[in-house]
Amino acid sequence: MKFPGKRKSKHYFPVNARDPLLHAQVENEQGSSWIAGIDQTLVDIEAKVDDEFVHRYGLSAGHSLVIEDDVADALYQELVDKQLITDQFAGGTIGNTLHNYSVLADDRSVLLGVMCNHVQIGSYAYRYLCNTSSRTDLNHLQGVDGAIGRCFTLIGDNGERTFAISPGLMNQLRPESIPEAVIAGASALVLTSYLIRCKPGEPMPEATMHAIHCAKKHNVPVVLTLGTKYVIADDPGFWRAFLRDHVSIVAMNEDEACELTGESDPLLACNMALDWVDLVLCTAGPNGLYMAGFTEEAFKRKTNHPLLPGAIAEFNQYEFSRAMRHQDCEQPLRIFSHIAPYMGGPERIRNTNGAGDGALAAVLHDITANNFHRSNVPNSSKHARSYLTYSSLAQVCKYANRVSYQVLNQHAPRLTRGLPEREDSLEEAYWER
Numbered sequence: 001m002k003f004p005g006k007r008k009s010k011h012y013f014p015v016n017a018r019d020p021l022l023h024a025q026v027e028n029e030q031g032s033s034w035i036a037g038i039d040q041t042l043v044d045i046e047a048k049v050d051d052e053f054v055h056r057y058g059l060s061a062g063h064s065l066v067i068e069d070d071v072a073d074a075l076y077q078e079l080v081d082k083q084l085i086t087d088q089f090a091g092g093t094i095g096n097t098l099h100n101y102s103v104l105a106d107d108r109s110v111l112l113g114v115m116c117n118h119v120q121i122g123s124y125a126y127r128y129l130c131n132t133s134s135r136t137d138l139n140h141l142q143g144v145d146g147a148i149g150r151c152f153t154l155i156g157d158n159g160e161r162t163f164a165i166s167p168g169l170m171n172q173l174r175p176e177s178i179p180e181a182v183i184a185g186a187s188a189l190v191l192t193s194y195l196i197r198c199k200p201g202e203p204m205p206e207a208t209m210h211a212i213h214c215a216k217k218h219n220v221p222v223v224l225t226l227g228t229k230y231v232i233a234d235d236p237g238f239w240r241a242f243l244r245d246h247v248s249i250v251a252m253n254e255d256e257a258c259e260l261t262g263e264s265d266p267l268l269a270c271n272m273a274l275d276w277v278d279l280v281l282c283t284a285g286p287n288g289l290y291m292a293g294f295t296e297e298a299f300k301r302k303t304n305h306p307l308l309p310g311a312i313a314e315f316n317q318y319e320f321s322r323a324m325r326h327q328d329c330e331q332p333l334r335i336f337s338h339i340a341p342y343m344g345g346p347e348r349i350r351n352t353n354g355a356g357d358g359a360l361a362a363v364l365h366d367i368t369a370n371n372f373h374r375s376n377v378p379n380s381s382k383h384a385r386s387y388l389t390y391s392s393l394a395q396v397c398k399y400a401n402r403v404s405y406q407v408l409n410q411h412a413p414r415l416t417r418g419l420p421e422r423e424d425s426l427e428e429a430y431w432e433r
């Protein structure tokens with residue numbers, strides 16, 4: 001495990017207390033921390049198109065819609081004929097998140113989903129496997145006799161992206177292919193609202209619910225990322241109840257947050273989401289990102305950043321506190337934080353595909369680092385209470401924001417490498433430039 005954020009290694013492990021038992025434990029604990037996730041295995045086929053193209057295929061801008069095979073074939077053929085395809089890479093919102101987590105943490109994530117039993121060199125399944133971090137454990141994928149999904153990622157003139165999903169067999173994941181032990185030992189189970197969007201009879205929703213059942217049984221936080229605003233707009237009431245009943249951490253952008261809560265102000269939307277979940281990540285494009293969570297009233301920590309105005313006055317007052325699950329607080333206090341885009345954002349943004357997934361990967365890294373540290377240094381004062389994050393809310397925001405920048409800067413949702421080494425101290429990059 002590589003640690004997140006600004007701290008040097010001495011902050012993670014005591015450097016003076018040379019307890020041999022402790023050191024033995026550190027070595028044995030290799031591979032003891034991971035995150036698990038379920039995704040619809042699919043490859044992104046990215047192309048630049050105009051609005052007319054989007055309409056002609058019955059798509060709607062900004063949406064992620066499932067299309068029939070004949071439509072997919074015609075669409076693909078037109079992209080090929082007109083040489084509109086700019087990139088093809090492994091995708092899927094959870095696949096991206098797990099890959100990015102593994103790259104950042106240099107540690108294990110476990111992907112659950114389907115994969116072709118017979119993979120031909122050069123096929124989409126082959127590309128998927130080749131473009132996934134070697135730290136992402138693919139040993140628990142369920143074999144299928146047929147194709148994985150394709151996600152036509154159509155980038156319009158204004159940079160807006162529209163997804164057309166040709167599902168193949170991506171929704172054929174069965175409940176019995178969910179290994180309970182993998183979820184029981186995970187620091188988090190990561191899911192997307194897309195998993196519930198299936199044709200009647202497809203087993204994916206049932207597999208997802210089974211995984212949630214396992215996570216709850218073992219007190220593993222369930223993380224849900226909200227797909228697109230249209231998925232939520234279809235039935236906001238369903239998603240609110242889903243969050244309340246099953247989810248501990250929600251990740252969304254401000255549009256999804258608005259559909260979910262009816263609040264267009266991300267801060268108020270975050271605050272409402274805290275009625276249902278323990279921790280909220282809300283990205284807001286050029287306005288940066290917000291996080292909201294709970295901490296123990298008696299152990300709140302005041303920020304030394306300027307206090308921010310907003311719909312909740314001085315909302316960032318306690319952003320130096322570490323987040324806790326609501327159930328673990330005796331007297332829960334709501335805490336909020338906001339950060340503007342790192343360095344004002346990259347000079348040129350081709351599209352923002354995957355920037356939010358990147359931010360979530362950073363949050364997961366911080367949470368898993370906390371578990372890793374707890375299992376290695378259980379007596380540390382850092383674990384006097386059951387914290388969810390290793391770092392303060394403000395620090396997690398900083399890290400998430402930095403990772404989004406990296407994704408935007410490389411114009412692809414999957415990180416090709418971790419953050420630059422000289423930024424191991426994230427602080428330096430912030431203050432010295």
Ligand SMILES: Nc1ncnc2c1ncn2[C@@H]1O[C@H](COP(=O)(O)OP(=O)(O)OP(=O)(O)O)[C@@H](O)[C@H]1O
Nearest residue numbers: 283284285286288289341345353354355356357404
């Ligand atoms: N135009 C921009 N300028 C500067 N930073 C940006 C811009 N757009 C996005 N970002 C950065 O990327 C982060 C995530 O962006 P955004 O809210 O667009 O994610 P998203 O819509 O969830 O993306 P996806 O669903 O594709 O993963 C923001 O919090 C911000 O840090």
Ligand SMILES: O=c1[nH]cnc2c1ncn2[C@@H]1O[C@H](CO)[C@@H](O)[C@H]1O
Nearest residue numbers: 040064091092093151163194354413
């Ligand atoms: O229906 C879907 N299921 C799973 N992932 C999807 C779906 N639609 C789009 N994406 C994925 O979202 C990522 C950007 O956040 C893209 O890489 C795309 O593959």
